[in-house]
Amino acid sequence: xxxxxxxxxxxxxxxxxxxxxxxxxxxxxxxxxxxxxxxxxxxxxxxxxxxxxxxxxxxxxxxxxxxxxxxxxxxxxxxxxxxxxxxxxxxxxxxxxxxxxxxxxxxxxxxxxxxxxxxxxxxxxxxxxxxxxxxxxxxxxxxxxxxxxxxxxx
Numbered sequence: 001x002x003x004x005x006x007x008x009x010x011x012x013x014x015x016x017x018x019x020x021x022x023x024x025x026x027x028x029x030x031x032x033x034x035x036x037x038x039x040x041x042x043x044x045x046x047x048x049x050x051x052x053x054x055x056x057x058x059x060x061x062x063x064x065x066x067x068x069x070x071x072x073x074x075x076x077x078x079x080x081x082x083x084x085x086x087x088x089x090x091x092x093x094x095x096x097x098x099x100x101x102x103x104x105x106x107x108x109x110x111x112x113x114x115x116x117x118x119x120x121x122x123x124x125x126x127x128x129x130x131x132x133x134x135x136x137x138x139x140x141x142x143x144x145x146x147x148x149x150x151x152x153x154x
Contacts (some may be wrong), residue, residue, distance in 0.1 A: 008061040020112040051114035078115035086144045106142040129154035
């Protein structure tokens with residue numbers, strides 16, 4: 001069993017934790033499957049069903065649970081993806097939005113209900129400029145060129 005982080009997000013999925021994990025592993029270039037717990041007939045899962053699956057995306061460990069319909073993911077929790085270029089923003093956005101829904105200011109909800117913020121690495125610096133903040137507030141997907149131009153005008 002691999003060494004695991006002391007603190008990791010533990011995300012509740014209905015019955016598609018493994019499918020979601022495989023999807024995220026395909027989206028991020030530095031990703032790996034760390035562990036899985038298959039039921040031995042104890043608990044609510046049938047024998048052999050994955051109860052939890054642990055993955056790592058870009059160095060961030062996370063655990064997914066097949067927990068049933070009792071709880072839903074929400075925008076109260078999101079992953080913040082810092083991108084170095086517009087191409088990287090476009091790539092992550094394009095993959096994660098497939099089957100999902102866009103939100104405002106670089107946010108999206110993917111097909112599994114998990115929320116993501118796909119932003120330029122220096123978003124904090126950019127939005128310190130009033131015109132860049134105003135520009136961002138009108139965006140769905142981040143436009144790095146427009147944000148940088150607005151920041152220069154502030």
